[in-house]
Amino acid sequence: MRLDSGPELERFRAEVRAFIAGNAPPARRRTGVRAPEPDELPALRAWIAQLYTAGYFGHAWPVEYGGRPDSRPEYGFIVAEELARVRAWGEIGAAPLAAGALITFGSDALKQRFLPRIRTAEHLWCQLFSEPGAGSDLAALSTRARRDGDHYVVTGQKVWTTNGHHADWGYLLARTSTEGKKQAGITAFAVDMRSPGIDVRPLREITGTSDFNEVFLEEVRIPADQVIGAVDDGWRVANASLAHERSGVGARGVELFGQLDELLAQAARPGLEGRAPLADNAVRQRVGRLAARVYVADRMSKAVQSRMINGTEDAADAPLAKVFYSDVNLELAETGVALQGVDGIGIEADAPWSGGWWQDAFLYARAYTIAGGANEVLKTIVAERALGLPR
Known part of the structure; x- marks a missing residue:
């Protein structure tokens, strides 16, 4: 195991620790990957935007979209550790996943549209991957997307969607083809969570809170230019984006x-x-x-x-x-x-x-x-x- 903890990284850690101590909103009251209460969201959006502006979130993004020219892989680990040390809030939802997909596979138009709004936390994202019959075996997903002119029409159900009830946008996987291997016919989309036909239902858990949701999609129309990557290549998009999380x-x-x-x-x-x-x-x-x-x-x-x-x-x-x-x-x-x-x-x-x-x-x-x-x-x-x- 080789982890560099030299002077440069220690200075960065001290800088991050001081920033969190001086700016973070009240610490998380519960353990785990939990959703905030609605009244906490305005302060948390502002906090996330501060972390991006300071170069602590999104540090490895392309410089033209706000990344740091001096970025190092260790920076992300240090920020995550320092947030965890004091139970400070980090990202809300699936923005790192969505950003990873957009940066690697998205068109210039999609990058310009979404990446700045992720950095300001104007857009919170959720991950629309898991389904009742496709959790651990994600490739078995059955949500369908069919082409209709300049839109895709999506019908299906997602579940275990953390922060789905807070999200502005969803990073969606849907099946566009049934030919070949099941991994081969999946496409990734950016979907507006306020689109007609989307029904988000919070799941009340044993903890008494609602962190997860089930999401029903009924004839949801998604513009074709909101496909992330190539059609039928969503499996590769999803796996590559996971590296950013x-x-x-x-x-x-x-x-x-x-x-x-x-x-x-x-x-x-x-x-x-x-x-x-x-x-x-x-x-x-x-x-x-x-x-x-x-x-x-x-x-x-x-x-x-x-x-x-x-x-x-x-x-x-x-x-x-x-x-x-x-x-x-x-x-x-x-x-x-x-x-x-x-x-x-x-x-x-x-x-x-x-x-x-x-x-x-x-x-x-x-x-x-x-x-x-x-x-x-x-x-x-x-x-x-x-x-x-x-x-």
Whole structure:
């Protein structure tokens, strides 16, 4: 693992940390990839625009669209880590994905139309990929787009659309052909989320919040000039754009260490009987094992980060790091609730530890073992693509 932390990067980190401390809106109240409340959106749009203007978001974009001439791959990881360190809000929605697709495959007209509005946060984006029958197997999507003059007419259903109820635009994958391999007939589109025929329905989750949505598209007309890339080439567009969303990998360890520190601080405080949970030998052993797993998860994430930067990434790297991270994150949340004893059944402000933060984390943590590729699917990817085992 080779991660440069020389003077230049340390100066950049200090600059980013100071900027966040001086400008960030109130920290996120919940863990995970969550949607803000409607009343938070104006401040968060302004905050995202500040991060772009300062060159912390979009640093690797072409200079003519606002990228930094001195951009380095490490910058994205550093920004993600510093935001995670204080639970500051980052991007809302799928703007990095959409921007990656537009920069690599979009026409000049699409770049000029959308990229400046992503930078000002005038446009928030959502990712319209997953479907009820095509989650981990995205190539099985069935949403159809048929050409009708100078438009495509789209009908289908998407689900697990984070921030869909806030989004101005959607980065959509739809099937334009049924010939050949299923990956070959998919096309990428930019779709106005206020188009007639789009019905966004928030999903109320076990956490009590609505972060995901299901989106129904009924005869939605999309101008043909809003195709991103070539028709029937959406699978390549989507996979290439995912490379622009990977800076968060380096933040995983920061998130876990932050949760571990909070867990230790809470567990060291005396409870109702005047005795701290950490006074118990079994608790200390459990927390010690968990701390070791947090350290390993951080090293795995840093190794993936290093290989991305140095161009030596293996097919197993990111999947294994994600699987291990999601398991450790779940174990942290379970431990944070368990150490509260009977108080662990409290919710929100009724819970004595961190105002119910651990209860919310516990309810949400299982999602990380599914989102971004279910752990079982990722293990299969490692087996087939990295180890060469038969299907």
